[in-house]
Amino acid sequence: MNSTNIYFDHNATTALDAGVLETMLPFMTQQHGNPTSRHSFGRHARSAIERAREQVANAVNAHPSQVIFTSGGTEANNLTITGIAGSYGVSQIVTSAIEHPCVSRPALAMKHRGWKLAALNVDDCGIVKAVELDALLKADTSIVSVMLANNETGALQPVTELAEIARRHGTTLHTDAVQALGKIKVDFAELNVHAMTLSSHKINGPQGAGALILDKRIDIQPMIHGGGQERGLRSGTENVAAIVGFGAACELMQSRLSQHNSYIRPLRERLERGLNKLDAVIFGAVAVRLPNTSFFAFNEIDGETLVMALDRKGFAVASGSACSSDSSEPSSVLLAMGVEPDLAKGAIRVSLGMQNSQEQIDTFLAVLEQEITRLRQLTAIAV
Amino acid sequence: MTVKTPIYLDYSATTPVDARVAEKMIPYLTEHFGNPASRSHSFGWVAEKAVENAREEVANLVNADPREIIWTSGATESNNLAIKGAAHFYSGKGKHIITVQTEHKAVIDPVRELERLGFEATFLQPEPNGLLDIEKFKAAIRPDTVLASVMLVNNEIGVIQDIEAIGNICREHGIIFHVDSAQATGKVTIDLEKLPVDLMSFSAHKTYGPKGIGALYVRRKPRVRLEAQMHGGGHERGLRSGTLATHQIVGMGEAFRIAREEMELENARIRRLRDRLLSGLQDIEEVYVNGDLKQRVPHNLNISFNFVEGESLIMAVKDIAVSSGSACTSASLEPSYVLRALGRSDELAHSSIRFSIGRFTTEDDIDYTVALMKSKIGKLRELSPLWEMHLEGIDLSKVEWAAH
Numbered sequence: 082m083n084s085t086n087i088y089f090d091h092n093a094t095t096a097l098d099a100g101v102l103e104t105m106l107p108f109m110t111q112q113h114g115n116p117t118s119r120h121s122f123g124r125h126a127r128s129a130i131e132r133a134r135e136q137v138a139n140a141v142n143a144h145p146s147q148v149i150f151t152s153g154g155t156e157a158n159n160l161t162i163t164g165i166a167g168s169y170g171v172s173q174i175v176t177s178a179i180e181h182p183c184v185s186r187p188a189l190a191m192k193h194r195g196w197k198l199a200a201l202n203v204d205d206c207g208i209v210k211a212v213e214l215d216a217l218l219k220a221d222t223s224i225v226s227v228m229l230a231n232n233e234t235g236a237l238q239p240v241t242e243l244a245e246i247a248r249r250h251g252t253t254l255h256t257d258a259v260q261a262l263g264k265i266k267v268d269f270a271e272l273n274v275h276a277m278t279l280s281s282h283k284i285n286g287p288q289g290a291g292a293l294i295l296d297k298r299i300d301i302q303p304m305i306h307g308g309g310q311e312r313g314l315r316s317g318t319e320n321v322a323a324i325v326g327f328g329a330a331c332e333l334m335q336s337r338l339s340q341h342n343s344y345i346r347p348l349r350e351r352l353e354r355g356l357n358k359l360d361a362v363i364f365g366a367v368a369v370r371l372p373n374t375s376f377f378a379f380n381e382i383d384g385e386t387l388v389m390a391l392d393r394k395g396f397a398v399a400s401g402s403a404c405s406s407d408s409s410e411p412s413s414v415l416l417a418m419g420v421e422p423d424l425a426k427g428a429i430r431v432s433l434g435m436q437n438s439q440e441q442i443d444t445f446l447a448v449l450e451q452e453i454t455r456l457r458q459l460t461a462i463a464v
Numbered sequence: 465m466t467v468k469t470p471i472y473l474d475y476s477a478t479t480p481v482d483a484r485v486a487e488k489m490i491p492y493l494t495e496h497f498g499n500p501a502s503r504s505h506s507f508g509w510v511a512e513k514a515v516e517n518a519r520e521e522v523a524n525l526v527n528a529d530p531r532e533i534i535w536t537s538g539a540t541e542s543n544n545l546a547i548k549g550a551a552h553f554y555s556g557k558g559k560h561i562i563t564v565q566t567e568h569k570a571v572i573d574p575v576r577e578l579e580r581l582g583f584e585a586t587f588l589q590p591e592p593n594g595l596l597d598i599e600k601f602k603a604a605i606r607p608d609t610v611l612a613s614v615m616l617v618n619n620e621i622g623v624i625q626d627i628e629a630i631g632n633i634c635r636e637h638g639i640i641f642h643v644d645s646a647q648a649t650g651k652v653t654i655d656l657e658k659l660p661v662d663l664m665s666f667s668a669h670k671t672y673g674p675k676g677i678g679a680l681y682v683r684r685k686p687r688v689r690l691e692a693q694m695h696g697g698g699h700e701r702g703l704r705s706g707t708l709a710t711h712q713i714v715g716m717g718e719a720f721r722i723a724r725e726e727m728e729l730e731n732a733r734i735r736r737l738r739d740r741l742l743s744g745l746q747d748i749e750e751v752y753v754n755g756d757l758k759q760r761v762p763h764n765l766n767i768s769f770n771f772v773e774g775e776s777l778i779m780a781v782k783d784i785a786v787s788s789g790s791a792c793t794s795a796s797l798e799p800s801y802v803l804r805a806l807g808r809s810d811e812l813a814h815s816s817i818r819f820s821i822g823r824f825t826t827e828d829d830i831d832y833t834v835a836l837m838k839s840k841i842g843k844l845r846e847l848s849p850l851w852e853m854h855l856e857g858i859d860l861s862k863v864e865w866a867a868h
Contacts, residue, residue, distance in 0.1 A: 088507060094499040094707065102493055109486050109674055115478035119778070120785035121470055123477070152537030152676060155696040155706030183696030183705055190695050282707065287493065289537070289676045289709035304693065306577050307540040307570030316570060317540030318478060318669060320676025323709070388504040397498075397505030 087441050089398045091283075092232050092260055092374060092432035097326070098285040104329040105287060108322040116319050117308065126321045133328025137279065140331035141262070143269040143294045149311050150324055153291040154259040154280030155183040156304075160293055160315070161255050161276050162187040162226060164301040166196055169223035173197040177209045177227045177238070178417035184226050184257055201227065206368040207236040207418045211243050218250040225254045229272070230261040233414045233430055234365035235374025237265065244273040253299055259283055259291075263334045263341070264371045275299050281323065286330030290323035337435075345433050346372040348442055352431060353377075355446035359453065362424060364415060373434065378427030382456050387429055390452045396445055399430045467832045469783040475670075475763060475822035476619050476647060477787055481715065482672040482823070488718040489674065492711035500708045501699060511710040518717025522666065522679055525649060525720040528656040534680045534700045535708055539646035539667035540570040542680040543613075545704065546642045546663040547574040549690030550611050551583060554640060558608030559583045562601070562639075564615070565805040566590055571613050571644055592807045593756035594623040601630055605637055615644040616664075617651060620802040620818055621755030622764025624652060631660030640688060646670050646678070650723030651731065651761040656681060662688045666720075668712070672823060673719030677712035680704075730823060735762035737821055737830050744834030748841055750854070754803055754816060765819040768803070771851040772844045774814035780840040784833050786817050 088096075108129060114122025116130055131145070138145040151157045162184060166174050174188050178200050192198045199217050201209045209227055218225075225247050230237050240256045247254035255276035258267050263284035269277055275296040282288040295301065307316030352375055353363055361377040378384060384400040391398055411425035431445075472480075481489075492514060500515045502508025516530070523530040536542045551561060563575055565587045575585050586604045590596050596614065612634055614625050627643055634641040641660065646667035648654060656664065664681040668674055682688050682703070696705030742765055745751055750770035769777060778788050788800070799813035808816075819833070845851040853860060 086506060090499075090502060090505065090507070093502050093508075094497060096497045097493045099494070102490075105493075106486070109481040109489075110483065111480065113478060113480035114785075115474070118474055118477045118785070118787055120474065120782070120787070122472060122474070122785050152541070153706050153709075156537070156694060159694050159696070159705075181696070182698070186695035186705065190692075282499075282709075287709070287711065288707060289712050305541055305544045306573035307543065307568070309569070316573065317538045318667075318675055320537070320674075320712075322674065323676050323712075385504075392505045397502075397507050399502065399504050 087396050087437070087445070089396055089431045089433060089437065089445070091434035092430065093399055094282050094288065095285045095434060096436070097287055098330065098333055101286055101326050101329045101333060105322040105326040108325050116321060117310065126319075129321060129325050130319055133324045136328035136332045137292055138294075140335045141258075141267050141269045141277065141279065141294060142271065147269070147294050147297060149293045149295060149314050150319065151291045151293060151315055152289060152320065153282070154257070154278050155291075157278040157280075157291045157293040158183040158257055159187045160301070160304050161278065162191065162224065163304055165253055165255070165276070165299060166191050166223040168300040168302040171195050172223040173199055173217075173220045175199045175201065175214070175217050175222055175225040177201040177203065179203055179207065179209070179231050179414045180226065180228055181232060181257060181259075184228070188226070196223075203417050205419050207231060207234040207365040207414065208368050209238050209243070211239045211246065214243055214246045218246065218252055222250070222252045225252055226257065227254075228257040228260070229267065230258075230265065230371050231414060232260045233412055233428075234368070234376045235260075235370035235432075236365045236368040237261075237370060240272055240274060248273070260371065263338070264373055265342075266338065269294050281327035281330055284330045284334045287323045287326040289320055290327040292327070341435060342372050344435065348433055348437060348439065349373060349375055351439060352433075352442050352446070355442070359446070359450055364418065364420065364428065373432050375431045376428060378424050378429065379453055380424065380427070381460060382427050382453055384427045384429050386456065387427070387452060390456070391448065394448045394452070396448065399432075400428060467826075467828050470785045471783065471829045471832060472785045473819045473821055473825065473829070473833065474785045474787055475825075476622075476818065476820035478669050478675065479672045479822055480824070481674050482719060482722060484722060485673055485715050485718045489711045489715040492714050496710070498710075500710055501697065514710055515708055515713050518713045521717035521721040521724075525724045526654040526656045526664070526681065527658075528681055529684060532656075532681050532684050534682055534703050535713055536678045536680055536704055537676055538669070538678040539644065539665045542665035542678050543568070543570040543642075543644055544574050545680055545690065545693050546665060547571065547611065547613060548578065548693055550640045550642065550663060550688070551578050552691040553689045554610045555583075558606075558610040560606050560609040561585045562588065562604050562609060562612040564588050564590060564596060566594065566618055566620070566802045567613065567615055568619055568644060568646070571615065575613070589805055593759075594618060594621050594754070594806055595756055595759055596625055596630070598626065598629050598633070602633055605633070605639070609637065609639050611640045611642065613642040613644065615647070616654070617645070617648040617761050618755070618802065619647045620800060621766045621806075622647070622761045622820075623755045624759045624761060627661060628659055635660045647761070649720065650727050651763060653727075656683075668716035668719055671719050671723050674712050674715040677709065677716045679716070731762050734821055734825070737825055737827065738762050738765055740827065741765055741819060741821070741830045741833060744830070745837055748838060752812060754806060754808065763820050763822060766816060767819070768808065768812040768816040769841055770812060770815065771848050771854055772815045772841060773848070774799075774816070776844055777815055777817065777840070780844060781817070781836060783836055786819055788814075788817055
């Protein structure tokens with residue numbers, strides 16, 4: 082790996098913590114039992130999973146019996162939408178205009194099967210307009226799903242307010258907390274939601290594990306049928322090593338959340354002071370955001386091009402989310418915020434982590450300035 | 465003899481990750497942790513390259529095109545995707561599905577779920593040796609049959625179905641043919657260029673790879689379509705969204721590469737060990753092998769011990785890790801539905817043990833196991849009133865048991 086490569090894409094994925102890896106390794110090699118097997122290999126694997134379940138539950142102030150392990154955030158979101166709306170019956174599903182595709186696309190699939198779809202709009206800061214929910218819930222609704230923090234802008238959403246409105250109507254509220262976990266306090270009980278999605282690889286845990294935290298009174302149909310694991314809600318031999326890693330990552334995250342934030346926030350502020358000097362447009366700047374995320378653009382500079390240029394200079398950033406990084410469409414989140422398509426096409430996301438430093442930010446800003454100047458000159462010649 | 469107890473003889477439930485596989489995975493857990501879908505930086509590209517190399521290795525084992533391999537979180541998910549995905553996509557042509565009573569729950573339950581949604585299903589009973597009678601399969605076909613699912617190797621009894629013959633019949637009738645090969649990789653040759661199969665499920669953790677990763681083969685020529693079950697970022701050509709777990713994929717690729725290179729030699733060794741186990745156990749009276757011995761993978765030996773109570777048997781042999789019934793249903797005390805489908809009585813089904821041996825099983829392990837079984841069966845039968853009656857020549861099937 083190129084040692085000058087500086088990683089500024091923590092919202093896409095994070096490095097696996099060395100201590101977390103240590104907890105996982107035995108479960109890949111000697112302690113390899115199938116948790117459903119009744120012999121000692123199996124029982125050992127089973128107790129490791131249940132310990133991890135407790136760790137995940139503790140990290141979000143939920144009860145272990147509310148934790149359903151899945152193969153990741155995408156699957157947990159799919160299970161939520163398809164499983165809850167499916168169990169309820171044909172009805173309306175409400176999401177927001179800024180959800181991740183792994184919420185909006187299963188919702189769309191339900192629409193093709195006869196459910197109705199409605200979306201809450203966002204204001205120009207990228208925050209969901211909670212006031213709209215009350216009117217929408219006049220129609221019979223099986224589920225409302227609004228993410229806790231947006232993966233592109235980092236804007237925090239008024240989930241508790243939405244939960245209160247949903248509860249008044251007797252409707253289930255789900256929140257995708259995949260980006261929020263590890264960056265802000267995520268408290269299932271306090272948020273007052275019925276369901277919540279978490280992902281391991283965003284908090285220095287392994288890829289391949291996620292969870293749906295679910296109030297047990299909510300009816301849900303499984304998506305994956307078979308051997309009956311996870312109380313029949315998610316069949317398939319459990320990925321013991323990844324689940325163990327997920328649990329360990331949750332515990333680690335809890336222990337250093339405030340340290341993480343007191344370190345990261347000033348870094349992001351430093352970055353944005355520099356960006357302001359370069360006349361960047363920072364999306365959602367006035368919203369309360371995740372402390373590590375900065376989503377911005379420069380007038381007349383194409384985002385993809387700038388991202389590639391930055392990569393050549395040793396900086397890993399993103400234009401929009403990883404999941405859509407091969408499409409050249411402008412971010413739908415920005416469009417929903419009313420940003421002009423041309424400006425939206427310039428969007429770049431920097432998402433910081435504990436390994437990033439002040440020096441890296443400063444170097445980045447210097448390189449950014451160079452690249453913008455160079456690209457502007459090229460555009461001038463081309464025109 | 466040097467053995468380390470408990471001796472692991474439950475390779476069909478899961479396998480340890482081969483050290484070579486673990487070694488290959490670790491860099492992708494630590495250094496190369498990028499999201500393979502990140503197109504904008506080298507962290508992502510390195511991960512993507514590893515994913516594509518692994519895809520080729522999986523394709524190579526089964527003589528398929530890498531573009532025909534979709535990553536999933538495991539064979540259970542692959543089975544769900546194949547069965548539900550194909551049934552829904554082709555439901556315009558018909559709503560009848562054919563499968564077999566001895567399939568894994570990860571096939572049976574999705575089919576049952578489809579029945580709940582308005583499909584019809586025929587669950588064929590195999591012959592007492594576990595193999596499907598081709599004529600019976602033909603007889604079950606209806607004009608509205610769209611999908612058939614038959615596993616290549618059975619997880620409980622290890623028998624190998626004649627997938628080629630069944631596939632040819634499906635072709636003739638325009639039926640989509642799915643094959644669960646979770647137990648087959650590394651044990652039998654699979655050539656998807658020759659086999660008339662449309663969809664095939666694979667699992668890594670049955671072939672010395674990590675848990676949590678599997679694949680689904682989806683034929684391109686002629687093209688097979690599926691309705692995706694997991695929606696989101698559009699990964700895997702839209703068929704299976706979700707961030708790819710690079711390290712797991714790399715693990716599966718390496719596991720399948722080793723399987724391809726070492727299968728022949730390994731099978732020969734394992735067959736010798738299994739036969740040693742079998743001849744040792746056949747010294748015991750009243751033992752019955754479940755499933756055809758010839759059309760069977762060399763790793764599996766499923767045996768019923770008559771006149772011994774099942775639960776006590778499993779408790780008595782704690783020194784070996786085996787299973788009675790498949791792992792996925794060991795939690796319930798029902799007799800194995802697979803053995804019952806073969807026509808085994810409840811008692812014989814209950815008192816069965818599945819021995820499944822593998823890469824790290826030694827001759828000493830086998831000898832220890834034979835000695836252990838002989839000793840424990842002996843003791844349990846001494847305590848068994850049924851055994852006493854049998855010794856006295858009483859035909860137990862003629863006894864009228866009084867209710868209490």
